[in-house]
Amino acid sequence: MTRSAAELSLRERIGQINQRLKGWEAVEWVDGAPRVTDVLRREVDRWGGIGAIYGVLRADPWSQVRWSNGIPPERSAEAYEAVQEIVRTRGSGLPTLFVEEVPHGLMALGGTTLPVNLALGAGMDVDLVEALGARVAAEARARGTHVALVSGLDVLRDPRWGRAEECFSEDPALAALLVEATVRGMQGRATDGRIADDRVAVVAKHLAGQGAGIGGRNGSGAPIGRRELGEIHLRPAFVAARAGVAGFMAAYNDIDGVPCSANAELLTGVLREDWGWQGIVMADGTAVDRLRDSAPDPASAAALAVTAGVDLSLWDEAFTYVEEAVERGILDTALVTRAADRVLALKRRVGLLEEARPEHAVADPTGSPAAREFLELAHRAAAQSCVLVHDEGVLPLPASAVVAVIGPNADDLEAQLGDYTPPRPDDDPHSSTVRSALEARHGIGNIRYARGTSHRSRLPGDAAEQVDAALSGADAAVVVLGGTSRRSYDEEFADNGAVDGPAPDTTNGEGVDLSRLELPEAQLDLLRVARAAVPVVIAVLIDGRPRPIEPLVALADALIIAPFPGPVGGAAIVDVLGTGVGGGLLPATFPASDGVLPVAHDERRETARGYVDARHPVGRLLGSGAPAVSVRLCSVEATLTAEALREGGTVTLTADLVNDTDRTVSVPVPLYGRRHELGVRPRRRTLLAVERAHVAAGSTAVVQFTLGLDELGSWAGGRPVAAPVEVVAWTAQSHDPPPDALVVRITDQEGDTGWGH
């Protein structure tokens, strides 16, 4: 078996770094069996092989793959094998990598769909995210997938961006913790680089700064500086690299003018030279073709990308010009070989180059103990993602209550799922909407439902009358509002699968950026009508991005926010209604209103006051949520030398938790901080660490925060560096440190923090 790209012809090497084919164009499912296409054969023959094939299993409106025409889940391995057979027998003999989208579960028919990343960000549960990653990976690998494309590096800096839901948080520390957990879960923790047969290789996306796009517009430039890049956007990537992530996907955007796919400083300087990371860099879909603005022709674009450090293309035409680029002398053959070797190395990591390849496991049938366990984890993740923002004492809602459940997200399963989601099976006994979960809890006879309005426009006909009817005689109204990343099979799509049409029925996801985030009046009107009709009004916001929520707080007695919680989200939300305890905290700052964006809890302190017409741009800070326990940080001061920190030293802070309620609760406990560093304007507040704690009813518990180099070092350069500094730490949900905040001092050998008096 080939071990080195040098053994291949130039043409074959180019084949290894190409990932042009869309899998659903390479193999189809016809008459109960896989049928490979001439497109695949031509591609294999043209290059003497193919490095990777994307999306053989992808099913969604863009691919036009559905249950009626797609590959049945339990026969995925057959489809893959049919492709592999062609690749193995017609070219260099090197098997191809099978690459799939796995942003919150495998994006294939029957793939288990989890809450979106933003929901996991609300849960702040590192252990759970790792466990979920392991289950997702096992599910994908059992079908034959080698490489998973996984969101998580993007940091949510402007909620207008439709892809906000793919971010874990606006805070880089939280994003980094959950990215690391995802990589460990999906790839396993093996230290030899080998990815076990029940795991998949992860290509983490996107690198870097995509969340900093101007105005939240998808793929727009990020004219940010090195410190902003390092502190905010590179941190999740660094921890992924450290955890051994197999690959990074270069982002569409430019950073300060240089497109990521042409950014040698980023892809080679930072990743390889500074971090010492080894792995592959994949282009985003058609991103090398999109270098057309930055290069005079496709061959130059390909040369730029390969030279910068892009090892594997995605759908691009430009990489077919690599040979021309070499012939024209604008691309060094050695760089093509370098890229091809990295692709081969990835094949080796997943065991593809071993003579005896493992049999793929048979996918767990639904209902198996493992599948049930996965479902249980998914439900826990959904429950932890629900944030009880506000409760004026109306929760828990008695199970005997007659409830009107109204709103566009009250009974819309698809709206709970998020973007990059496969079509649901017709029959799914485990899924729930708020309506169906209320019916299960209160009895069908006690639940009255009306949709009331669509997401973006009023419904025609008698929608208002239906709402009135539902409210009539109800004890309480649960008004379920928000957005949706629904994709329609009738929609228009760009060449990379992003929505490109008017998308009248969707509000979130890739290609669906919004300029106005305040909920439409038609949605707020439902709250107003409910307020006038019934004594108790509970608002639920199911959405994939922060929005201004003050009108909801003003109109409702309680507010639950659930970032797209997935198919079991209804039950998770109704659990909160039934317990009065939320499982998560806001994973990002919610703006007070439109017009104030961007806002973040970690903007630097400034001399500015707010807008004269919006004095407090922050509506709700990251970390907001009705606390189920009280937290008191034990007041000690801590000191460590920078040298000790550099060599693995840590400081441990302890907090006492008191649970005065009559039920056991599971809550995230964030530790906030502010760094005082000479000559730098401090961020007003950052997240230093977060621990999830379980506290028994009427009981107390202790949580420990272990602060090391990640938490106390400077990330200005993109990886943590120990230097003298003073860090103020606190647990209170305040934007500024309270009077009893602690101080952690990192000193030089003389005991000086640079901030001494």
Place this chain on the structure above:
Amino acid sequence: MTRSAAELSLRERIGQINQRLKGWEAVEWVDGAPRVTDVLRREVDRWGGIGAIYGVLRADPWSQVRWSNGIPPERSAEAYEAVQEIVRTRGSGLPTLFVEEVPHGLMALGGTTLPVNLALGAGMDVDLVEALGARVAAEARARGTHVALVSGLDVLRDPRWGRAEECFSEDPALAALLVEATVRGMQGRATDGRIADDRVAVVAKHLAGQGAGIGGRNGSGAPIGRRELGEIHLRPAFVAARAGVAGFMAAYNDIDGVPCSANAELLTGVLREDWGWQGIVMADGTAVDRLRDSAPDPASAAALAVTAGVDLSLWDEAFTYVEEAVERGILDTALVTRAADRVLALKRRVGLLEEARPEHAVADPTGSPAAREFLELAHRAAAQSCVLVHDEGVLPLPASAVVAVIGPNADDLEAQLGDYTPPRPDDDPHSSTVRSALEARHGIGNIRYARGTSHRSRLPGDAAEQVDAALSGADAAVVVLGGTSRRSYDEEFADNGAVDGPAPDTTNGEGVDLSRLELPEAQLDLLRVARAAVPVVIAVLIDGRPRPIEPLVALADALIIAPFPGPVGGAAIVDVLGTGVGGGLLPATFPASDGVLPVAHDERRETARGYVDARHPVGRLLGSGAPAVSVRLCSVEATLTAEALREGGTVTLTADLVNDTDRTVSVPVPLYGRRHELGVRPRRRTLLAVERAHVAAGSTAVVQFTLGLDELGSWAGGRPVAAPVEVVAWTAQSHDPPPDALVVRITDQEGDTGWGH
């Protein structure tokens, strides 16, 4: 006379770099004569002298100086002399510098108030701006002012910022051209550094990046990269430095985390080492005190600032700790001496250290030929600033028409003036509002006025009835809307003079950032009422920032935009009504709506489409305006080597102008461009150059654009550098190059642009 700071004691050197006193606290006008205060005496005695005194003549609500208690204009020199006498006789004997605000005319009682910078940006007239600068300088110097604080470096990147009016443009090339003209005008063009006795030294503000503050919030951080900083924000500063500007004021904001006042890379690395500039850096008001977040105590803050390169404080307490900083060993005495020497050098430049000091000229009395000429220039500037955005054929408006003139800015002189404006004299025969100018043109009997609404809220009482009455029987309505930077003597102010209270009656200026720029419904309602009542409706928008204007275009037959045009603005606007020809073009991009900010004509090309609910974020591009002439760029291609460009070579492009109207017009002719540079995502469109042309009625003219290093070099590093590149150039008002755009090639010695095919 002392020539070197080394001859002074440390205490005296510290005195030279202090500018703590506010002038109106140093000298008062009592019983018809200047009276110096004990505050001044104590300050002089404390330091053995004072480097500079700010604002002896300042008159405005913050200083609480008015016509009734301020220094009479013609006796300004006496007041200055009274202060100088104290300084000269009680300390080291070194005279002090008198520093005043001169952002658009001298901010003193009787100072001539010009249109704001944004208005001059619309006029795009380099020669006029230089001429105005010379007149302003002469007026100030005649009173005894040495140093003028002059806005112009800030680049308008987010119109929510209240200080947008102080920017010339969103485009750095336009800002640079007008800054350069301002410096040349105000300081003169003497090459020996000496500033003539009819000119003043200019401290240009602010350095740097203040226009990039997050969300347009005043003084917020600018987390931008080096290329964005260089291309957009440093360009105006570089040309000012090259023109020999006496000083720069360091900005409040941080750049990528480092406050400008503590930014050695900027204040020393860029200014001194890279640019070779010599001059003084002044802190912004209390900016060193505001380093409290970035340093543990005032002495450390002072040490940071002096070390970084701040030479002269403004109102700060921190600089009184310089001696302590030296004693503690955190500040090198040599750096204090360096700063003091720079202050002395500035005194030398303005002739203060000469034994025989010139007598101050007596200020031109109102009505003198020079004063009349100044007034004429101010009127021309106002006329050139009016942009006719839209005309459906209703202009010119016949002078016989009966006109209803309504709206909050129809007859509000103060609202035309902008921020940093002294109180108007009670009797000012040369000023005009739209109402008064219409009365002059149409006859008082033909003009009916109603205010209709205030700027931010509806008026109580019978405002609506008054509007109806004004409209009744009118042939046309001129509806004058917009904002105001009015300051009230009852307002609250921050310690730097920015508005700090609720400011219910103001919408613009320092400390008045707005989150919503769409005009209030109460203002739009006036247009709606007019639309229903009279056959012709003309909208006029007098404001200091871009706003969404589509509702105005939709409701009115014509729209004129006048950035705060100054006291003669009314007449200038009515000139446009009477001719149907606007004098300027939009100096910045107007957003399509709220929620899409920021937008600029020179954002980099991106893969993004617009928001799903706002597909075209740009409402009107920079350069928009109803064209009075047609322009055709003569189609030649041009080539120059980078070496030739570096050594002063130029390329000349020629455009033919055709004036089909029956009047001579004066118009700006912008030349747009796009740079194609390998590996860089191009800005969609930049302004390469602009020439103002005069074309006789029914005639043609030729305009030449001379493109040299400034226009064709790369500004990525903050000063222009010649390198191979391909630049596409065009004159059409389009966002992308039209098919007949020209190509300018800058090549290497082999004739290669890096963009060849």
